[in-house]
Amino acid sequence: MREGRILQLGTPEEIYTRPANLDVARFVGAPRINLLDGEVKAHGVVWAQGRLVGHSHGKAGPCRIGFRPQAGTLEAVDGLEVQGTLVNVEYTGAELIASLQVDGIEDACVFCFPANSPAIRVGQALRVSVPFGEIHLFDADGQRRPFEALPPVMSKAA
Secondary structure, eight states, X not given: XXXXXXXXXXXXXXXXXXXXXXXXXXXXXXXXXXXXXXXXXGGGEEEETTEEEEEOSSOSEEEEEEEXXXXXXXXXXXXXXXXXXXXXXXXXXXXEEEEEXXXXXXXXXXXXXXXXXXXXXXXOEEEEEEEGGGOEEEETXXXXXXXXOOOXXXXXXX
């Protein structure tokens, strides 16, 4: 709810995996959703972090790219690559919660990895992949917009 209005109805799983807008995405989940600034350009091409990310049928203009901390993987997969320097690693027993400082982003991106993940250390450069299916796209008004992976030929050309 916001200002007495229901923002989204659904099961907890639906709300977590397909938030209707940025307010819902930020409210549900711990740690909080990661958000990167992006832009939908001509013909629906989506850019973030100086890279081609995907395609949307939404209107051109600024957007936010969102992904849950649990969506990141240390394995190379088709999707968004997030690169930065580890600024904090917390071992919780069940998982490692890693904070990654990414150039051009004020808040660190937070990722949750299985506790048996390869050793990672503060100060280390790290590349994390977020599969296309785990990416959320929000327009300038904070509303969820359709997002699609680019065909492999286009993503390699970028």
